Amino acid sequence: MFPADRPRRLRSTPAMRSLVRETRVDPSQLVLPMFVAEGLAEPRPIASMPGVVQHTRDSARRAYAEAAQLGLGGVMLFGVPEHKDAVGSGAIDPNGILNLAIADARAEVGDATVVMADLCLDEFTDHGHCGVLDAQGRVDNDATLEIYAQMGVVQAESGAHVVGPSGMMDGQVARIRAELDAAGHTDTVILAYAAKYASAFYGPFREAVDSSLQGDRRTYQQDPANAREAVREVLLDLAEGADIVMVKPALSYLDLIADVRREADVPVAAYNVSGEYSMVEAAAAQGWIDRDRAIDESVLSIRRAGADIVLTYWATEIAKRLR
Template sequence: MFSNPTLDVPVRPRRLRTSGPMRALTAETRLAPANLIQVLFVRDGIDSPVEIASMPGQYQHTLDSVLPEVQKAIDAGVAAIDLFGVPKDEDKDAAGSVAWAEDGILNRAIAAIRQEFGEQIVIIADTCLDEFTDHGHCGPLSTDDFGVVSVDNDAAVEAYCKMAISQAKAGAHTVSPSGMMDGQIAAMRAALDDAGYSHVSILAYSAKYASAFFGPFRDAVGSTFTGDRKTYQQDPANRRESLYEAALDIEEGADMVMVKPATAYLDIIREITDFSPVPVAAYHVSGEYAMIEAAAAQGWIDRKAVALEALTGIHRAGATMILTYYATEAAGWLNQR
């Protein structure tokens, strides 16, 4: 008769995997609702929410419909929302000036949410111009002596400062410049302080890559953009550059720094976390969301399990804050564990 004698194996890591409670007891990473930031879009000129075709389950909201979404996030324990504005096409111009207009869609949305919810949730405002310019770039364009057209760095920074002040005035707790312009953090910090908003924090997009994962986002904000942003966003091949950019932003006064996208850049999240004295965020972007949704729709993956695994991996890499379209839903899943 065949027998299977016990092996002489004194070290058995499987002992700590024997049950759900044991695995929970020994888990090294604990993703929680408070680690999550719900990304929301508010669009001007619509009467009801519009589903984003390339991001199933995500919507461009009205000023009225966004409020219940914020309430859902609060009820689920989500720590913050990140708010993007989508203006009418006729309100866009070369400078993106509706971005800092008091009656612009983003500032109206910030004000409505702050009035309704006060300090119940952190309101992060996207502080960039790509949604507001008629050309879709993250700042005004200029042409050099050789006919090369590019984003005017310093003019863009000046616009970000005006935008940040208007967002702070509307009620944003945090402004979040994503344009990757040189010197933007120092200039915005000085502008906010001079305007009496020293209490408003800055979440810097310190390591934002010129990524193909951003594709569906352009549907979400109705972007008119063509071309690429390789002259101001980072090359996906580069690592040291991200560390340098993050260090510069921290030196200039960033209260938090971010890596975007997330899952293809876990090494960058970890390396920045290892030296950063400020919290590190990561943005689980539209393309990452869309790929999970598309595969799940085909029945190829378990949607919930894969989404939570992706978010846990981002947290494990070092991100204490994760901007994600799954935030409220994922928080609900975590609350049921």
């Protein structure tokens, strides 16, 4: 007449729920994406991402130090240059804003937290694409690889512990790995954006990096309808030498995170992207949801799906709350 199994017993108190909790979030599993802009006198708020700014080099240094002090797993750096050109030459300039930000971060934190750098041309090209264009205006995969290889070496020499090729060019991991090793940077880690989708959820990011994008990226980023293709992309990157693989975006692709976790024998990262951030912030600003609980639940769901590492704009806030 009464249930034999009573799972509610294990939910009776906060201490009991904590004792049996299956998935946890620790600051060391979180990476803070940061935008460092050239030519700013003070940090510039990003309107579509409340609470996130384009940093000056000085304000970024303070953020690096705070990240290390809070025990964050790392920072992922994006550069916002004042000037762009067709081939993204600022990306391979040792004095370009991204490479200077890398050097600043490494000088500030040493090895206390992991310094990661986005390895892509989209912030540096005047057309906003992730690679150089051919005579027909299409992204030239193989010509782009040669620039990526140079970027990888410059970023490693600037102090990056991790380079993150995010352009979804075929063969990018192998080409970057070969160039890094040839230059003596055998310890530099490659975090491959292995399954990066042509998503609507990147909208606020375009403001954050002052994107000049003309057209779209559907010819090289993945079709949101495809799941098996993501696994294929991951396996190719692993075969080319990726040390960590990433799924981007995260919340609409939790099934892909789970699929990749089953297939990959390396750490799996997921990027809680700008649109996912902004939707929560916008709903919370209207009083429609409990902001802190929504943030925690979002990141917890990414971890529960199988991500070992979560890139999130809430990393610092979550780490403070966990303390």
